[in-house]
Amino acid sequence: MKPKTLFEKIWDQHVVVEEEGKPHLLYVDLHMVHEVTSPQAFEGLRLSNRSVRRPELTFATMDHNVPTKNPFQIHDDIASKQIQTLEKNCQEFGIQLADLESSDQGIVHVIGPELGLTLPGKTIVCGDSHTSTHGAFGAIAFGIGTSEVEHVLATQTLWQEKPKTLKVDIQGSRASGVAAKDVILGLIAKYGIAFGTGYVIEYTGQAVQEMTMEERMTVCNMSIEAGAKAGLIAPDETTYEYLRDREYAPKGEDFEKAILEWEALKTDEGAEFDEVITFDVNELEPQVTWGTNPSMGVGVNDVVPDPESFTNPVDQSSTKQALEYMDLKPGTKMTDIEIDYVFLGSCTNSRIEDLRAAAEIAKGQTVAPGVTAMVVPGSKRVKEQAEQEGLDQIFIEAGFDWRSAGCSMCLSMNPDVVPPGKRCASTSNRNFEGRQGRAARTHLVSPQMAVAAAINGHFTDVRERSTVRS
Amino acid sequence: MEPLVKHSGKVAPLDKVNVDTDQIIPKQFLKRVERTGFGRFLFYDWRYQEDEEPNPDFVLNQPAYQSATILLARNNFGCGSSREHAPWALLDYGFKVIIAPSFADIFYNNCFKNGILPVKLTEDEVDSLFQQADSSELTLTVDLEKQTVLDEKGNSYTFETDPYRRKMLLEGLDDIGLTEMYESNISKYEEKGKAIYQSVF
Ligand code: SF4
Numbered sequence: 001m002k003p004k005t006l007f008e009k010i011w012d013q014h015v016v017v018e019e020e021g022k023p024h025l026l027y028v029d030l031h032m033v034h035e036v037t038s039p040q041a042f043e044g045l046r047l048s049n050r051s052v053r054r055p056e057l058t059f060a061t062m063d064h065n066v067p068t069k070n071p072f073q074i075h076d077d078i079a080s081k082q083i084q085t086l087e088k089n090c091q092e093f094g095i096q097l098a099d100l101e102s103s104d105q106g107i108v109h110v111i112g113p114e115l116g117l118t119l120p121g122k123t124i125v126c127g128d129s130h131t132s133t134h135g136a137f138g139a140i141a142f143g144i145g146t147s148e149v150e151h152v153l154a155t156q157t158l159w160q161e162k163p164k165t166l167k168v169d170i171q172g173s174r175a176s177g178v179a180a181k182d183v184i185l186g187l188i189a190k191y192g193i194a195f196g197t198g199y200v201i202e203y204t205g206q207a208v209q210e211m212t213m214e215e216r217m218t219v220c221n222m223s224i225e226a227g228a229k230a231g232l233i234a235p236d237e238t239t240y241e242y243l244r245d246r247e248y249a250p251k252g253e254d255f256e257k258a259i260l261e262w263e264a265l266k267t268d269e270g271a272e273f274d275e276v277i278t279f280d281v282n283e284l285e286p287q288v289t290w291g292t293n294p295s296m297g298v299g300v301n302d303v304v305p306d307p308e309s310f311t312n313p314v315d316q317s318s319t320k321q322a323l324e325y326m327d328l329k330p331g332t333k334m335t336d337i338e339i340d341y342v343f344l345g346s347c348t349n350s351r352i353e354d355l356r357a358a359a360e361i362a363k364g365q366t367v368a369p370g371v372t373a374m375v376v377p378g379s380k381r382v383k384e385q386a387e388q389e390g391l392d393q394i395f396i397e398a399g400f401d402w403r404s405a406g407c408s409m410c411l412s413m414n415p416d417v418v419p420p421g422k423r424c425a426s427t428s429n430r431n432f433e434g435r436q437g438r439a440a441r442t443h444l445v446s447p448q449m450a451v452a453a454a455i456n457g458h459f460t461d462v463r464e465r466s467t468v469r470s
Numbered sequence: 471m472e473p474l475v476k477h478s479g480k481v482a483p484l485d486k487v488n489v490d491t492d493q494i495i496p497k498q499f500l501k502r503v504e505r506t507g508f509g510r511f512l513f514y515d516w517r518y519q520e521d522e523e524p525n526p527d528f529v530l531n532q533p534a535y536q537s538a539t540i541l542l543a544r545n546n547f548g549c550g551s552s553r554e555h556a557p558w559a560l561l562d563y564g565f566k567v568i569i570a571p572s573f574a575d576i577f578y579n580n581c582f583k584n585g586i587l588p589v590k591l592t593e594d595e596v597d598s599l600f601q602q603a604d605s606s607e608l609t610l611t612v613d614l615e616k617q618t619v620l621d622e623k624g625n626s627y628t629f630e631t632d633p634y635r636r637k638m639l640l641e642g643l644d645d646i647g648l649t650e651m652y653e654s655n656i657s658k659y660e661e662k663g664k665a666i667y668q669s670v671f
Contacts, residue, residue, distance in 0.1 A: 016659045017652050022634045025652060027659055037553065039503035050646070053656075065501065078501040085503050129552040129576060143576055145554035146505075147583035147645070155649045157656060161632065193488060194546045197575060227549060229575055293488055293549075314544070318487050411551075413497045420520075432492040432550060434515045 003268035005165050006234050007200050010140045010265070014123045016157055023159045029122040031152050033060035033095065034108050035086040036413070037127030041150035042089040053156045055094040059117055062086055062099060063107045064413050068376050068403035071100050079413070093153070106379020106405040109133040109347040113217060114381055116246025120235040120262040125152060130347050130429065132223040135232035136216035137239055138265045140200070142230040163229045164274040166199035167267075170207040172282035177463035179357070179446035180215035181349060181427065183207060184222040185287035187279050189297040196228025199275065202267060203233050207281045213242040214353040221348045222429050225294040234266040288334045288425075288459050289444040291322035292433050297444065298334060300461045306330035325433055326441050327421075334459050339423045339443070342373035342454040343436070344400070346410035346428035349447045350378030352385050354427070358447040359391040361455070361462065367399035368457030374401035374416070376408040400454070412436050425453040472585045473642030477566050478611040479539030482529055483603040489543060490550035491577060495559040508555055509562030540610055542599055543570040547588075548577025557584045567612045569619065571596050582635045585642065587614060589629045614640055 004012070017025035038060070045051070052058060065079040074080040083100075090097035098104035104111055109130050112118040118134040124141035125131060127149040134141035148158055170183060201223050208216065216233050223231025240259050243249045250258045285299030296319070298305070307319040307330065323330065328337070344350070344358055355377065367373045375395050377383035383405055386392055392402045409416040410428040418424045418440035427450050428435075431442035445453065452462040499511040516528045524531040530538070541560065547570040548556060557580045560568070566586060571593045573581075581588045589612060591599070602608045602621065611620045614636060619627040631639075638645065649656075 017655050023632075025649065025655070027656070036500050040505045040554075043503070043505075048646070076501070082501050082503060127552060127554075129550065143552040145552055145557075145576060145580035145583060147554060147580065151646050151649065154646050155656065156660075157649060157652075159634070159645060159649070193549065194572070194574075197546070197572065224550075227546065227574060293490070314487055321486075411492075411497045413500065430490075430492070430550060432490045434496055435492050438496075438515055 003271040005267045005271045005273060006138060006202055006232060006265055007140065007165050008271070010121055010123065011162065013121070014140075023161045025157050026123060026160045028125050028152050028156055028158060029057060030112070030117055030124045031058045032108050032112055032124070032126035032131070033058060033149070034064060034126070034128060035062045035082045036064045037146050038089065038149055039082060039085045040146050041127070041153060042093065044150040045093070045153060050154045052093045052095065052153045057156060058095045058153070059112070060086060060090050060095050060097040061105055061108050061111055063405075064407045064411065066100065066404070066406035067414050068406050068408045068416060071404050071406070075415070103380050106381065107347045107350065107407055109221065110351060110378030110382065113137065113213070114246070114379060116243055116249030119243065119249060119258070120239060120265050125158065129224045130221050132228065132230050133217050133221040133347055135220040135223065135230050136213060137243075138232055138235035138262070140230055140232065143224065163200045164198055166196060166201045166228070167273040167276045168201050168203050169276065169278045170203060170205040170281060171278055172207055172280045173210060174207060174281050174284065175463070177448065178281070178284050178286055179448055180211055180218040181446035182284055182287045183281055184219045185289065185294065185297050185444060186281070186284050188222065188226050188295045189287065190279065191226065191277065193225060193293050193295040194227040195277070196223060196226035199228050201226070201228045201231040202273070203231060208233055209236070212353060213238055214351045217351070218348055222294065225429055235262045286446060286449050286462055288449065289431050290326060290328055290334065291319065292325055292431055294429065294431060294444060296322055296431070300334050300449065300459055302334055304328045304330055304332040304334070335461065336458060337423070337443070338458045339425045339453050340371060341418050341422055341424035342367075342371060342450050343376070343409040343424055343426040343428065344374065344447055344450050345376030345378065345408050347378060347407075348429040349427035350376060350382065352382050354447040355382065355386045355391050356389070358451045359394045361448050361451040362398040362400065363394050365398050365455045367454045371454055371457055373399065373454040374403055374409070376403040376416070377405050379405045398455070409436055418442070425450045425459070471583070471642045471644065474566060474585055474587050474614060474639050476611065476613045476615070477539070477587070478609060479566065480535070480537060481540045481542050481599070481603045481608040481610055482535040482538035483542040483600050484529055485544065485600060487544040488546045488549055491548055491553050491556040492550055494548065494556040495553065500553060500555050505558050506562060508559035509564070512559040512563045534607060537564065539564050540567045540569065540612070541565045542596065542603055543568060544596070545570065545572045545593070547573050549574035552576045554580045554584070557581050557586050561586055569596065569599065582639055583645065585639065587612060587639060589619060591619065591627050591629055595627050
């Protein structure tokens with residue numbers, strides 16, 4: 001038999017219809033739903049008198065609009081309507097919903113894995129581009145539009161062109177103080193925000209094997225920031241250990257049986273990718289972005305680039321525009337950039353390990369005067385776990401706000417907004433213009449780097465601090 | 471969905487690379503539960519000043535480009551968030567066709583589902599269209615059946631679309647209706663237990 005990539009194995013197993021001149025009709029194992037991209041899909045079902053084909057394969061939560069000070073006090077009428085609409089839709093169509101009362105509530109890409117809904121070999125979709133996160137488990141997981149949400153609800157399938165495959169081999173070992181976030185930011189800084197367009201990425205290599213599940217999720221999360229359809233990593237012991245005893249994962253003997261199946265989920269020797277790139281992380285520094293897309297970043301000890309240093313006129317002009325928006329001068333040392341806000345959260349970096357690593361830096365320190373800093377756990381469970389470990393106290397004592405779970409300042413659909421002209425060190429995934437608020441300036445960093453910036457009031461190489469975890 | 475077979479219209483040139491969907495429709499407008507009414511908020515942060523007055527520098531506010539129905543754009547148009555509100559806003563504003571050298575995947579797909587035709591031309595071709603649209607009013611005719619873009623001088627540019635998407639858009643077909651014709655295939659797939667996870671719970 002022809003050797004196959006991991007991606008091809010999962011894909012082939014899910015093809016329901018394959019006909020000449022058509023995309024494949026692909027079966028969907030898990031459909032996650034949130035309040036922003038689903039109302040029009042349910043409305044569509046209602047208008048055409050359709051039902052949800054497999055409500056038991058669908059799981060909904062509310063995250064984007066949820067206020068993080070008091071989740072139950074939604075002052076924005078339209079946001080509140082969207083939340084109520086999701087409740088009503090889930091009830092009407094028989095879909096399980098982690099609502100604001102539920103202990104399962106949280107950011108859709110945090111709770112899927114944490115509940116064991118995300119499993120190796122599955123096809124997973126959600127009306128949200130960061131669905132790529134779930135690929136960390138060796139699943140094909142990708143974001144879809146609202147019309148497709150409706151299609152999945154009605155048919156549990158999707159018409160899909162088979163994407164091309166790209167292997168990203170991440171070689172070497174990270175130095176201490178260099179986070180998984182730095183790996184993905186570094187990769188995108190090197191290859192740009194479109195190198196993955198049309199591809200599904202499989203991440204391989206020593207640096208990936210060494211990562212914990214949560215670190216792998218951070219990397220896969222930002223695959224979409226490289227334009228990729230999805231990013232995935234072959235499951236291994238690390239994956240199985242993470243999944244053991246998760247609420248919806250198979251249990252006992254079933255789990256052992258599942259592992260036997262999952263062990264086949266790897267790229268065969270000799271299987272061919274359409275494209276291969278490599279990235280060495282031995283010398284990688286903690287990263288900070290300076291511009292208005294995730295590829296506009298450098299090592300923390302570097303400087304803001306000069307638009308003239310780019311050869312391509314399009315790069316020159318987009319760099320110039322970005323620096324104008326960010327109010328930065330070429331040649332400025334990244335460590336001289338002062339910040340006003342710090343946001344620790346989002347589906348990229350709001351899991352328990354992120355909070356632990358951040359708390360270690362925050363311990364016994366104080367947020368710099370004039371800096372507003374907040375920690376928003378990715379889910380209620382993360383929040384609870386952190387509180388059990390006393391991390392909340394460390395943050396609060398250092399002067400951080402300790403909030404409830406949600407997307408929060410990652411896209412500021414709720415009241416957590418960066419004011420115009422203010423500069424924010426953010427652990428989220430997008431530094432687009434206006435993403436955190438109109439005219440707000442976002443710098444993407446790892447959780448450790450965000451805390452170091454909060455304490456010093458400007459970006460700092462977190463490795464220069466004695467408290468860095470080894 | 472409205473079918474789209476042939477479309478003639480005025481071109482508005484948006485000379486920026488990597489225009490993301492956060493720019494096309496900022497998040498504060500994603501809270502509606504309807505599909506319509508997003509056109510007013512298209513490119514909101516660029517189109518309006520702080521005081522909600524139109525920003526005269528933005529291309530869509532310039533008299534020459536009023537009532538344009540074809541948007542000319544640069545590489546990687548529609549990157550970022552998967553929000554289908556982006557094509558809804560473009561459509562609601564009046565755009566039927568978007569021409570660019572490349573598009574982000576999800577956005578490209580979302581366009582077809584909403585009766586907008588995304589046309590990929592080469593960078594050189596797009597460059598030359600920008601030059602024409604910048605200097606004088608430019609009207610183009612886009613023919614989906616022939617997969618051509620024609621300007622008034624008779625220059626013709628060809629593009630490609632995959633046959634399935636083309637057919638759906640030409641006929642204005644509903645994806646779900648089509649899939650329902652494969653009901654038995656889906657049921658068989660489910661029965662055979664090929665769906666390895668029968669239930670998430
Ligand atoms: S945390 Fe940010 S990127 Fe993640 S799902 Fe929420 S809004 Fe999207």
